Amino acid sequence: MKRLLGCLMFLLLVGCAQPHKPASDDSLYQDLGQRAGIQRIVEGMLLNAAQDERIVDRFRRVHIELLRDRLVEYFCVEAGGPCTYGGDSLPESHKGQNLTRSDFNALVESLIKSMDTQHVPVPVQNRLIARLAVLRGEVIGK
Numbered sequence: 001m002k003r004l005l006g007c008l009m010f011l012l013l014v015g016c017a018q019p020h021k022p023a024s025d026d027s028l029y030q031d032l033g034q035r036a037g038i039q040r041i042v043e044g045m046l047l048n049a050a051q052d053e054r055i056v057d058r059f060r061r062v063h064i065e066l067l068r069d070r071l072v073e074y075f076c077v078e079a080g081g082p083c084t085y086g087g088d089s090l091p092e093s094h095k096g097q098n099l100t101r102s103d104f105n106a107l108v109e110s111l112i113k114s115m116d117t118q119h120v121p122v123p124v125q126n127r128l129i130a131r132l133a134v135l136r137g138e139v140i141g142k
């Protein structure tokens with residue numbers, strides 16, 4: 001029994017140490033409207049963030065077209081699409097920004113607003129949000 005428990009603990013620990021799982025198929029990518037749909041969603045998100053006084057300052061000194069391209073690639077990969085992400089890791093690119101949980105939630109709001117405008121069905125929205133939510137620890141407080 002003790003040994004069984006030990007094994008379970010080990011599996012749990014190993015399981016938790018696994019890197020973020022890749023998407024199992026490209027259905028989310030298809031449901032988001034492929035690369036063109038993802039680009040519209042990302043552009044809408046950045047435009048909404050630019051109107052949100054809680055986070056607009058974060059993006060003031062950023063090359064916004066470059067950021068847009070990296071975000072499109074990142075979301076595309078997360079959704080199981082045929083893209084390659086060419087940017088830095090999330091901890092690296094958010095290091096020193098001292099982002100908080102509220103910043104994170106504000107950006108997610110911008111994203112949801114954008115997907116609403118693009119008429120992305122709510123269950124599809126939730127699948128993207130779920131994939132991003134688990135990444136929060138990689139971007140905040142670093």
Ligand code: HEM
Nearest residue numbers: 055058059062070071074087088093103104107132135139
């Ligand atoms: C899961 C959530 C997030 C994801 C997936 C994400 C993804 C990314 C990606 C892919 C980049 C580009 C990195 C590169 O160019 O090498 C980036 C940069 C950036 N992100 Fe995020 N991000 C997230 C959350 C946030 C939040 C909450 C904020 C602020 C409210 C933010 C602000 C920025 C800024 C300002 C940059 C540009 C950094 C620079 O060019 O120096 N991000 N993010």
